[in-house]
Amino acid sequence: MSGPPRTLVLGAGCAGLAAAWRLLKRGRRVAVVEAADHVGGLAGGIRVEGNTYEYGPHVFHTTDPEILADIKSLLGAELTSYRRTIQIKFLGNYFQFPLSMADILFKLPPRTVAHAALSFAYHFVAGVLRRPAVESSETLLRRYYGDVLYRLFFRDYITRVWGIPPSQFSPSFARERIPKLDVLELLDKARMLLRARLGRRGALRTEGFVEKLEGNLYTTREGFSLITRRMADRVARSGGEVLLETEVTGIEQQGLRVCGITVRRGDRISMLPCEAVVNTLPINEAALAFRPSLGLQVERSARELRFRAIVFVGIQAARPKVLPATFMYFREHSFNRITDLAHFGFAIRPPGTTLLIAEVTCDSSDRLWTDEALAKEAVAADLLREQILRREEILKMHVFRSRHAYPMYTMGYEKALKTLLEAFSALDNFETAGRQGRFQYVNTHVAMKMGYEAADRLAKRLAWPG
Ligand SMILES: Cc1cc2nc3c(=O)[nH]c(=O)nc-3n(C[C@H](O)[C@H](O)[C@H](O)COP(=O)(O)OP(=O)(O)OC[C@H]3O[C@@H](n4cnc5c(N)ncnc54)[C@H](O)[C@@H]3O)c2cc1C
Incomplete structure:
Protein backbone atom coordinates (compact mmCIF):
# COMPACT_ATOMS: atom_id res chain seq x y z
CA MET A 1 0.00 0.00 0.00
CA ALA A 43 -22.15 -14.34 7.96
CA GLY A 44 -20.00 -15.50 5.05
CA GLY A 45 -19.94 -18.89 3.39
CA ILE A 46 -17.58 -21.59 2.17
CA ARG A 47 -17.79 -22.64 -1.48
CA VAL A 48 -17.48 -26.39 -2.04
CA GLU A 49 -18.10 -27.97 -5.44
CA GLY A 50 -20.42 -25.19 -6.60
CA ASN A 51 -22.45 -25.06 -3.36
CA THR A 52 -22.20 -22.57 -0.50
CA TYR A 53 -22.13 -23.81 3.08
CA GLU A 54 -22.80 -21.03 5.58
CA TYR A 55 -21.69 -20.80 9.20
CA GLY A 56 -25.18 -21.59 10.40
CA PRO A 57 -27.39 -20.37 7.54
CA HIS A 58 -28.35 -16.77 8.27
CA VAL A 59 -31.47 -14.76 7.56
CA PHE A 60 -31.32 -10.98 7.34
CA HIS A 61 -33.78 -8.94 9.40
CA ALA A 77 -34.44 -7.70 -6.41
CA GLU A 78 -31.82 -10.23 -5.26
CA LEU A 79 -33.01 -9.68 -1.69
CA THR A 80 -36.05 -11.90 -1.24
CA SER A 81 -38.51 -12.30 1.65
CA TYR A 82 -38.20 -15.47 3.64
CA ARG A 83 -40.48 -17.39 6.01
CA ARG A 84 -38.54 -19.66 8.31
CA THR A 85 -40.02 -22.74 9.94
CA ILE A 86 -38.63 -24.20 13.13
CA GLN A 87 -39.09 -27.38 15.15
CA ILE A 88 -37.56 -28.24 18.52
CA LYS A 89 -37.35 -31.87 19.60
CA PHE A 90 -36.92 -32.81 23.25
CA LEU A 91 -37.85 -35.86 25.35
CA GLY A 92 -39.21 -37.49 22.18
CA ASN A 93 -41.68 -34.64 21.60
CA TYR A 94 -41.81 -31.32 19.79
CA PHE A 95 -41.75 -28.45 22.27
CA GLN A 96 -42.06 -24.74 21.85
CA PHE A 97 -39.50 -22.27 23.05
CA PRO A 98 -39.87 -20.28 25.24
CA LEU A 99 -41.76 -22.85 27.22
CA SER A 100 -45.47 -22.80 26.67
CA MET A 101 -47.92 -23.83 29.38
CA ALA A 102 -49.84 -25.89 26.82
CA ASP A 103 -46.76 -27.96 25.99
CA ILE A 104 -45.86 -28.45 29.64
CA LEU A 105 -49.35 -29.62 30.52
CA PHE A 106 -49.83 -31.95 27.56
CA LYS A 107 -46.38 -33.39 26.98
CA LEU A 108 -44.86 -34.00 30.42
CA PRO A 109 -45.99 -36.82 32.74
CA PRO A 110 -48.73 -35.57 35.19
CA ARG A 111 -46.45 -36.19 38.23
CA THR A 112 -43.74 -33.98 36.72
CA VAL A 113 -46.35 -31.33 35.88
CA ALA A 114 -47.54 -31.33 39.51
CA HIS A 115 -43.96 -31.05 40.81
CA ALA A 116 -43.20 -28.32 38.29
CA ALA A 117 -46.29 -26.31 39.31
CA LEU A 118 -45.40 -26.48 43.03
CA SER A 119 -41.78 -25.62 42.39
CA PHE A 120 -42.72 -22.74 40.04
CA ALA A 121 -45.05 -21.28 42.70
CA TYR A 122 -42.45 -21.73 45.47
CA HIS A 123 -39.60 -20.09 43.56
CA PHE A 124 -41.87 -17.33 42.24
CA VAL A 125 -42.93 -16.35 45.78
CA ALA A 126 -39.44 -16.91 47.26
CA GLY A 127 -38.00 -14.70 44.51
CA VAL A 128 -40.40 -11.87 45.39
CA LEU A 129 -39.55 -12.12 49.11
CA ARG A 130 -35.78 -12.60 48.96
CA ARG A 131 -33.12 -12.08 46.27
CA PRO A 132 -29.91 -14.21 46.39
CA ALA A 133 -26.71 -12.54 47.57
CA VAL A 134 -24.97 -13.38 44.29
CA GLU A 135 -27.17 -13.47 41.20
CA SER A 136 -26.21 -15.88 38.38
CA SER A 137 -28.11 -17.29 35.41
CA GLU A 138 -28.99 -20.26 37.62
CA THR A 139 -30.63 -18.17 40.35
CA LEU A 140 -32.47 -16.17 37.71
CA LEU A 141 -33.75 -19.18 35.76
CA ARG A 142 -34.90 -20.89 38.97
CA ARG A 143 -36.89 -17.78 39.78
CA TYR A 144 -38.36 -17.58 36.27
CA TYR A 145 -39.27 -21.24 35.91
CA GLY A 146 -38.99 -23.02 39.28
CA ASP A 147 -36.41 -25.69 40.05
CA VAL A 148 -38.12 -28.61 38.28
CA LEU A 149 -38.47 -26.89 34.90
CA TYR A 150 -35.05 -25.28 35.31
CA ARG A 151 -33.39 -28.68 35.69
CA LEU A 152 -35.52 -30.29 33.01
CA PHE A 153 -35.20 -27.69 30.29
CA PHE A 154 -32.16 -25.53 31.01
CA ARG A 155 -29.47 -26.86 33.36
CA ASP A 156 -28.19 -29.86 31.41
CA TYR A 157 -28.91 -28.36 28.01
CA ILE A 158 -27.01 -25.14 28.72
CA THR A 159 -24.14 -27.11 30.25
CA ARG A 160 -23.88 -29.28 27.14
CA VAL A 161 -24.18 -26.47 24.58
CA TRP A 162 -21.98 -23.97 26.39
CA GLY A 163 -19.59 -26.25 28.26
CA ILE A 164 -20.33 -24.67 31.68
CA PRO A 165 -23.44 -24.73 33.93
CA PRO A 166 -25.81 -21.76 34.32
CA SER A 167 -24.35 -21.13 37.80
CA GLN A 168 -21.16 -19.95 36.04
CA PHE A 169 -23.01 -17.55 33.76
CA SER A 170 -23.67 -13.94 34.61
CA PRO A 171 -27.41 -13.14 34.97
CA SER A 172 -27.10 -11.15 31.69
CA PHE A 173 -26.81 -14.45 29.82
CA ALA A 174 -30.26 -15.62 30.95
CA ARG A 175 -31.71 -12.13 30.59
CA GLU A 176 -30.54 -11.79 26.97
CA ARG A 177 -30.90 -15.37 25.81
CA ILE A 178 -33.93 -16.71 27.66
CA PRO A 179 -37.15 -14.72 27.81
CA LYS A 180 -38.65 -14.31 31.26
CA LEU A 181 -41.94 -16.07 31.82
CA ASP A 182 -44.44 -13.34 32.44
CA VAL A 183 -47.32 -15.17 34.13
CA LEU A 184 -50.02 -13.20 32.29
CA GLU A 185 -48.23 -13.42 28.96
CA LEU A 186 -47.70 -17.12 29.56
CA LEU A 187 -51.39 -17.74 30.17
CA ASP A 188 -52.24 -15.72 27.08
CA LYS A 189 -49.81 -17.75 24.96
CA ALA A 190 -51.22 -20.98 26.35
CA ARG A 191 -54.72 -19.81 25.41
CA MET A 192 -53.63 -18.92 21.87
CA LEU A 193 -51.76 -22.18 21.45
CA LEU A 194 -54.63 -24.26 22.73
CA ARG A 195 -56.88 -22.52 20.22
CA ALA A 196 -54.37 -23.10 17.45
CA ARG A 197 -53.98 -26.76 18.41
CA LEU A 198 -57.69 -27.43 18.25
CA GLY A 199 -57.57 -26.65 14.54
CA ARG A 200 -54.26 -28.33 13.68
CA ARG A 201 -52.74 -31.79 13.93
CA GLY A 202 -49.17 -33.03 13.85
CA ALA A 203 -45.94 -31.52 15.20
CA LEU A 204 -46.23 -28.03 16.59
CA ARG A 205 -44.65 -25.23 14.62
CA THR A 206 -42.65 -22.96 16.84
CA GLU A 207 -42.18 -19.94 14.62
CA GLY A 208 -41.69 -16.81 16.66
CA PHE A 209 -40.77 -18.78 19.79
CA VAL A 210 -37.06 -19.42 19.36
CA GLU A 211 -35.39 -16.06 19.02
CA LYS A 212 -37.71 -13.18 18.33
CA LEU A 213 -36.38 -11.55 15.18
CA GLU A 214 -37.26 -7.93 14.46
CA GLY A 215 -38.67 -7.02 11.07
CA ASN A 216 -39.28 -9.09 7.95
CA LEU A 217 -36.87 -11.91 7.19
CA TYR A 218 -34.79 -11.86 4.02
CA ARG A 306 -14.12 -16.49 26.46
CA PHE A 307 -15.88 -17.45 23.24
CA ARG A 308 -17.69 -20.70 22.49
CA ALA A 309 -16.72 -22.33 19.20
CA ILE A 310 -18.84 -24.20 16.65
CA VAL A 311 -17.83 -27.05 14.39
CA PHE A 312 -20.16 -27.06 11.38
CA VAL A 313 -20.67 -30.38 9.61
CA GLY A 314 -22.12 -29.96 6.12
CA ILE A 315 -23.85 -33.03 4.71
CA GLN A 316 -24.75 -33.54 1.08
CA ALA A 317 -27.80 -35.81 1.18
CA ALA A 318 -29.26 -37.86 -1.66
CA ARG A 319 -32.73 -36.36 -1.37
CA PRO A 320 -34.13 -33.04 -2.64
CA LYS A 321 -35.42 -32.15 0.87
CA VAL A 322 -34.81 -33.91 4.20
CA LEU A 323 -36.20 -31.91 7.13
CA PRO A 324 -39.84 -30.91 7.70
CA ALA A 325 -38.71 -27.40 8.73
CA THR A 326 -35.85 -25.04 7.82
CA PHE A 327 -34.27 -25.25 11.26
CA MET A 328 -34.59 -28.15 13.71
CA TYR A 329 -33.28 -27.90 17.28
CA PHE A 330 -32.30 -30.99 19.26
CA ARG A 331 -31.35 -31.36 22.88
CA GLU A 332 -29.94 -34.85 23.02
CA HIS A 333 -27.61 -35.05 20.03
CA SER A 334 -24.08 -33.99 19.14
CA PHE A 335 -25.61 -31.06 17.20
CA ASN A 336 -27.97 -28.47 18.66
CA ARG A 337 -29.38 -27.41 15.34
CA ILE A 338 -29.56 -28.66 11.79
CA THR A 339 -30.66 -26.66 8.80
CA ASP A 340 -31.91 -27.98 5.49
CA LEU A 341 -30.89 -25.55 2.76
CA ALA A 342 -33.61 -26.95 0.45
CA HIS A 343 -36.09 -24.78 2.38
CA PHE A 344 -34.31 -21.63 1.17
CA GLY A 345 -34.92 -22.61 -2.46
CA PHE A 346 -31.22 -22.41 -3.44
CA ALA A 347 -30.12 -24.24 -6.59
CA ILE A 348 -28.16 -27.11 -5.02
CA ARG A 349 -25.76 -29.16 -7.12
CA PRO A 350 -26.14 -31.90 -8.24
CA PRO A 351 -29.94 -31.64 -8.67
CA GLY A 352 -31.97 -34.04 -6.53
CA THR A 353 -29.71 -33.53 -3.50
CA THR A 354 -29.83 -31.13 -0.56
CA LEU A 355 -27.34 -29.74 1.95
CA LEU A 356 -27.79 -30.07 5.68
CA ILE A 357 -25.68 -28.08 8.09
CA ALA A 358 -25.28 -29.47 11.62
CA GLU A 359 -23.94 -27.16 14.35
CA VAL A 360 -21.83 -28.76 17.07
CA THR A 361 -20.78 -26.37 19.85
CA CYS A 362 -17.46 -27.05 21.59
CA ASP A 363 -14.31 -25.39 22.88
CA SER A 364 -11.37 -24.96 20.57
CA SER A 365 -9.41 -27.24 22.93
CA ASP A 366 -11.91 -30.13 22.51
CA ARG A 367 -11.21 -33.17 20.33
CA LEU A 368 -14.32 -32.41 18.28
CA TRP A 369 -12.60 -29.19 17.17
CA THR A 370 -9.43 -30.85 15.95
CA ASP A 371 -10.65 -34.27 14.87
CA GLU A 372 -12.76 -33.93 11.70
CA ALA A 373 -13.47 -37.67 11.50
CA LEU A 374 -14.84 -37.64 15.06
CA ALA A 375 -17.15 -34.68 14.32
CA LYS A 376 -18.43 -36.31 11.12
CA GLU A 377 -19.04 -39.65 12.82
CA ALA A 378 -20.83 -38.08 15.82
CA VAL A 379 -23.16 -36.16 13.49
CA ALA A 380 -23.76 -39.12 11.14
CA ALA A 381 -24.56 -41.42 14.08
CA ASP A 382 -27.14 -38.95 15.44
CA LEU A 383 -28.73 -38.41 12.02
CA LEU A 384 -29.17 -42.18 11.69
CA ARG A 385 -30.41 -42.57 15.29
CA GLU A 386 -32.98 -39.81 14.75
CA GLN A 387 -33.94 -41.51 11.46
CA ILE A 388 -33.35 -38.28 9.58
CA LEU A 389 -31.17 -40.03 6.99
CA ARG A 390 -30.11 -43.54 6.07
CA ARG A 391 -26.35 -44.19 5.88
CA GLU A 392 -26.43 -44.61 2.09
CA GLU A 393 -28.11 -41.20 1.70
CA ILE A 394 -25.07 -39.40 3.15
CA LEU A 395 -23.11 -38.61 -0.01
CA LYS A 396 -20.44 -36.29 1.36
CA MET A 397 -19.52 -34.53 4.58
CA HIS A 398 -17.48 -31.34 4.99
CA VAL A 399 -16.23 -29.81 8.22
CA PHE A 400 -15.63 -26.10 8.76
CA ARG A 401 -15.26 -24.12 11.95
CA SER A 402 -15.79 -20.88 13.80
CA ARG A 403 -13.60 -20.31 16.85
CA HIS A 404 -15.53 -17.20 17.94
CA ALA A 405 -19.18 -18.16 17.47
CA TYR A 406 -20.65 -17.01 20.78
CA PRO A 407 -19.31 -14.53 23.35
CA MET A 408 -19.69 -16.23 26.74
C1 LIG B 1 -24.66 -20.14 14.22
C2 LIG B 1 -24.99 -18.67 14.05
C3 LIG B 1 -26.14 -18.30 13.36
C4 LIG B 1 -26.45 -16.94 13.21
N1 LIG B 1 -27.57 -16.59 12.51
C5 LIG B 1 -27.85 -15.30 12.28
C6 LIG B 1 -28.98 -14.92 11.49
O1 LIG B 1 -29.72 -15.78 10.98
N2 LIG B 1 -29.19 -13.59 11.28
C7 LIG B 1 -28.38 -12.63 11.79
O2 LIG B 1 -28.63 -11.43 11.54
N3 LIG B 1 -27.31 -12.95 12.56
C8 LIG B 1 -27.02 -14.26 12.82
N4 LIG B 1 -25.91 -14.59 13.56
C9 LIG B 1 -25.05 -13.52 14.10
C10 LIG B 1 -24.10 -12.96 13.01
O3 LIG B 1 -23.34 -14.01 12.46
C11 LIG B 1 -23.15 -11.94 13.61
O4 LIG B 1 -23.85 -10.97 14.33
C12 LIG B 1 -22.34 -11.17 12.57
O5 LIG B 1 -21.90 -11.99 11.52
C13 LIG B 1 -21.14 -10.54 13.28
O6 LIG B 1 -20.36 -9.81 12.37
P1 LIG B 1 -18.99 -9.16 12.84
O7 LIG B 1 -18.43 -8.46 11.66
O8 LIG B 1 -19.23 -8.36 14.06
O9 LIG B 1 -18.06 -10.38 13.29
P2 LIG B 1 -17.40 -11.54 12.42
O10 LIG B 1 -18.35 -11.97 11.38
O11 LIG B 1 -16.91 -12.55 13.37
O12 LIG B 1 -16.17 -10.81 11.70
C14 LIG B 1 -14.90 -10.70 12.27
C15 LIG B 1 -13.89 -10.90 11.14
O13 LIG B 1 -12.57 -10.74 11.67
C16 LIG B 1 -11.72 -11.68 11.05
N5 LIG B 1 -10.53 -11.89 11.89
C17 LIG B 1 -10.47 -12.47 13.12
N6 LIG B 1 -9.20 -12.47 13.58
C18 LIG B 1 -8.46 -11.86 12.64
C19 LIG B 1 -7.07 -11.50 12.54
N7 LIG B 1 -6.18 -11.77 13.52
N8 LIG B 1 -6.65 -10.85 11.43
C20 LIG B 1 -7.51 -10.52 10.43
N9 LIG B 1 -8.83 -10.85 10.46
C21 LIG B 1 -9.30 -11.49 11.56
C22 LIG B 1 -12.58 -12.92 10.93
O14 LIG B 1 -12.07 -13.82 9.96
C23 LIG B 1 -13.93 -12.30 10.53
O15 LIG B 1 -14.05 -12.21 9.14
C24 LIG B 1 -25.59 -15.94 13.75
C25 LIG B 1 -24.44 -16.32 14.45
C26 LIG B 1 -24.13 -17.67 14.61
C27 LIG B 1 -22.90 -18.07 15.36
Missing part, protein backbone atom coordinates in the same frame (compact mmCIF):
# COMPACT_ATOMS: atom_id res chain seq x y z
CA SER A 2 1.48 3.35 -0.99
CA GLY A 3 0.31 6.93 -0.40
CA PRO A 4 -0.67 8.62 2.86
CA PRO A 5 -1.74 6.37 5.75
CA ARG A 6 -5.21 4.89 5.50
CA THR A 7 -7.83 4.09 8.00
CA LEU A 8 -7.55 0.37 8.56
CA VAL A 9 -10.58 -1.77 9.30
CA LEU A 10 -9.65 -5.04 10.99
CA GLY A 11 -11.92 -7.90 9.87
CA ALA A 12 -14.20 -8.21 6.83
CA GLY A 13 -17.38 -9.43 8.55
CA CYS A 14 -20.62 -7.42 8.56
CA ALA A 15 -19.30 -4.88 11.06
CA GLY A 16 -15.97 -4.35 9.28
CA LEU A 17 -17.51 -4.03 5.81
CA ALA A 18 -20.13 -1.61 7.12
CA ALA A 19 -17.44 0.51 8.82
CA ALA A 20 -15.37 0.56 5.61
CA TRP A 21 -18.38 1.56 3.52
CA ARG A 22 -19.19 4.42 5.90
CA LEU A 23 -15.57 5.63 6.04
CA LEU A 24 -15.43 5.67 2.23
CA LYS A 25 -18.66 7.69 2.13
CA ARG A 26 -16.88 10.16 4.39
CA GLY A 27 -14.06 10.41 1.85
CA ARG A 28 -11.39 8.47 3.78
CA ARG A 29 -8.82 6.15 2.22
CA VAL A 30 -9.61 2.68 3.57
CA ALA A 31 -8.16 -0.83 3.65
CA VAL A 32 -9.93 -3.81 5.22
CA VAL A 33 -7.59 -6.45 6.62
CA GLU A 34 -9.02 -9.99 6.76
CA ALA A 35 -7.32 -13.24 7.79
CA ALA A 36 -9.66 -15.56 5.84
CA ASP A 37 -9.61 -16.09 2.08
CA HIS A 38 -13.17 -14.78 1.79
CA VAL A 39 -15.25 -11.94 3.21
CA GLY A 40 -18.30 -12.16 5.47
CA GLY A 41 -16.88 -13.54 8.73
CA LEU A 42 -19.60 -15.47 10.57
CA THR A 62 -33.88 -5.45 10.79
CA THR A 63 -36.25 -2.66 11.67
CA ASP A 64 -33.51 -0.06 11.24
CA PRO A 65 -34.55 1.97 8.16
CA GLU A 66 -30.99 3.01 7.27
CA ILE A 67 -29.55 -0.51 7.36
CA LEU A 68 -32.54 -1.92 5.46
CA ALA A 69 -32.33 0.78 2.78
CA ASP A 70 -28.57 0.26 2.38
CA ILE A 71 -28.86 -3.51 2.02
CA LYS A 72 -31.77 -3.12 -0.41
CA SER A 73 -29.73 -0.64 -2.44
CA LEU A 74 -26.93 -3.21 -2.73
CA LEU A 75 -29.07 -6.20 -3.63
CA GLY A 76 -32.22 -4.84 -5.27
CA THR A 219 -32.39 -14.09 2.16
CA THR A 220 -30.96 -14.16 -1.36
CA ARG A 221 -30.83 -16.85 -4.02
CA GLU A 222 -27.33 -17.68 -2.71
CA GLY A 223 -27.95 -17.12 0.98
CA PHE A 224 -26.72 -14.42 3.32
CA SER A 225 -23.13 -14.65 2.15
CA LEU A 226 -24.15 -12.87 -1.07
CA ILE A 227 -25.03 -9.81 1.03
CA THR A 228 -21.52 -9.69 2.46
CA ARG A 229 -19.98 -10.21 -0.99
CA ARG A 230 -22.03 -7.31 -2.33
CA MET A 231 -20.89 -5.15 0.62
CA ALA A 232 -17.26 -5.99 -0.20
CA ASP A 233 -17.86 -5.20 -3.90
CA ARG A 234 -19.24 -1.79 -2.92
CA VAL A 235 -16.20 -1.13 -0.72
CA ALA A 236 -13.89 -2.01 -3.62
CA ARG A 237 -15.89 0.04 -6.16
CA SER A 238 -15.75 3.04 -3.82
CA GLY A 239 -11.93 2.88 -3.81
CA GLY A 240 -11.40 0.74 -0.68
CA GLU A 241 -9.02 -2.18 -0.60
CA VAL A 242 -9.92 -5.59 0.85
CA LEU A 243 -6.78 -7.49 1.79
CA LEU A 244 -7.66 -11.18 2.18
CA GLU A 245 -5.44 -13.84 3.76
CA THR A 246 -3.83 -11.07 5.78
CA GLU A 247 -3.73 -11.84 9.47
CA VAL A 248 -3.38 -9.06 12.05
CA THR A 249 -0.61 -10.01 14.48
CA GLY A 250 0.14 -6.69 16.16
CA ILE A 251 -1.39 -3.29 16.86
CA GLU A 252 1.39 -0.72 17.14
CA GLN A 253 0.88 2.18 19.51
CA GLN A 254 2.76 5.46 19.91
CA GLY A 255 1.60 7.58 22.82
CA LEU A 256 -2.18 7.65 22.67
CA ARG A 257 -2.34 6.83 18.96
CA VAL A 258 -2.25 3.62 16.97
CA CYS A 259 0.34 4.20 14.26
CA GLY A 260 0.23 0.90 12.38
CA ILE A 261 -0.84 -2.72 12.19
CA THR A 262 1.53 -5.65 11.83
CA VAL A 263 0.23 -8.31 9.46
CA ARG A 264 1.27 -11.74 8.26
CA ARG A 265 0.64 -12.79 4.65
CA GLY A 266 1.94 -16.32 4.18
CA ASP A 267 5.52 -16.16 5.49
CA ARG A 268 5.82 -12.40 5.14
CA ILE A 269 5.43 -10.05 8.08
CA SER A 270 4.92 -6.35 7.32
CA MET A 271 3.64 -3.17 8.93
CA LEU A 272 0.73 -1.17 7.53
CA PRO A 273 0.88 2.45 8.73
CA CYS A 274 -2.50 4.00 9.50
CA GLU A 275 -4.23 7.24 10.42
CA ALA A 276 -6.90 5.40 12.45
CA VAL A 277 -8.32 1.91 13.13
CA VAL A 278 -11.75 0.33 13.40
CA ASN A 279 -11.35 -3.04 15.03
CA THR A 280 -13.88 -5.86 14.61
CA LEU A 281 -11.56 -8.69 15.72
CA PRO A 282 -12.41 -10.47 18.99
CA ILE A 283 -11.93 -7.78 21.61
CA ASN A 284 -9.67 -9.90 23.82
CA GLU A 285 -7.35 -10.81 20.94
CA ALA A 286 -7.19 -7.17 19.83
CA ALA A 287 -6.33 -6.07 23.37
CA LEU A 288 -3.52 -8.62 23.62
CA ALA A 289 -2.12 -7.58 20.20
CA PHE A 290 -1.12 -4.09 21.40
CA ARG A 291 2.55 -3.15 21.39
CA PRO A 292 3.53 -1.85 23.84
CA SER A 293 1.11 -3.78 26.02
CA LEU A 294 -1.97 -2.00 27.35
CA GLY A 295 -0.94 -3.11 30.84
CA LEU A 296 -1.29 -6.08 33.17
CA GLN A 297 -4.88 -5.36 34.16
CA VAL A 298 -5.98 -5.20 30.52
CA GLU A 299 -4.12 -8.42 29.72
CA ARG A 300 -5.71 -10.19 32.68
CA SER A 301 -9.18 -8.97 31.69
CA ALA A 302 -8.62 -10.00 28.06
CA ARG A 303 -7.81 -13.54 29.20
CA GLU A 304 -11.02 -13.69 31.25
CA LEU A 305 -13.25 -13.24 28.20
CA TYR A 409 -21.26 -14.03 29.39
CA THR A 410 -19.50 -15.80 32.27
CA MET A 411 -19.74 -14.53 35.85
CA GLY A 412 -17.89 -11.23 36.12
CA TYR A 413 -17.39 -10.74 32.36
CA GLU A 414 -18.95 -7.24 32.57
CA LYS A 415 -16.00 -5.97 34.64
CA ALA A 416 -13.40 -7.47 32.30
CA LEU A 417 -15.19 -6.05 29.26
CA LYS A 418 -15.42 -2.61 30.84
CA THR A 419 -11.67 -2.63 31.48
CA LEU A 420 -10.94 -3.33 27.80
CA LEU A 421 -13.45 -0.77 26.48
CA GLU A 422 -12.03 1.89 28.81
CA ALA A 423 -8.48 1.13 27.69
CA PHE A 424 -9.54 1.49 24.04
CA SER A 425 -11.49 4.69 24.61
CA ALA A 426 -8.33 6.31 26.01
CA LEU A 427 -6.78 6.04 22.53
CA ASP A 428 -7.29 8.93 20.10
CA ASN A 429 -7.76 7.04 16.84
CA PHE A 430 -9.04 3.55 17.70
CA GLU A 431 -12.61 2.27 17.75
CA THR A 432 -13.98 -1.21 18.26
CA ALA A 433 -17.22 -2.60 16.79
CA GLY A 434 -19.19 -5.77 16.03
CA ARG A 435 -20.18 -8.96 17.78
CA GLN A 436 -16.61 -10.00 18.57
CA GLY A 437 -15.22 -6.47 18.79
CA ARG A 438 -17.68 -5.43 21.50
CA PHE A 439 -18.30 -8.91 22.93
CA GLN A 440 -22.04 -8.67 22.43
CA TYR A 441 -24.40 -11.39 21.35
CA VAL A 442 -25.83 -9.42 18.41
CA ASN A 443 -27.15 -10.21 14.95
CA THR A 444 -25.85 -8.93 11.62
CA HIS A 445 -27.89 -5.72 11.41
CA VAL A 446 -26.65 -4.62 14.85
CA ALA A 447 -23.06 -5.52 13.90
CA MET A 448 -23.48 -3.36 10.77
CA LYS A 449 -24.90 -0.49 12.79
CA MET A 450 -21.96 -0.78 15.20
CA GLY A 451 -19.62 -0.51 12.17
CA TYR A 452 -21.35 2.70 11.00
CA GLU A 453 -21.30 4.18 14.48
CA ALA A 454 -17.62 3.37 15.04
CA ALA A 455 -16.76 5.16 11.76
CA ASP A 456 -18.87 8.16 12.81
CA ARG A 457 -17.24 8.31 16.25
CA LEU A 458 -13.78 8.30 14.65
CA ALA A 459 -14.80 11.09 12.27
CA LYS A 460 -16.02 13.17 15.21
CA ARG A 461 -12.98 12.55 17.40
CA LEU A 462 -10.51 13.25 14.61
CA ALA A 463 -12.60 16.18 13.29
CA TRP A 464 -12.71 14.79 9.76
CA PRO A 465 -14.68 16.98 7.37
CA GLY A 466 -17.96 15.70 5.85
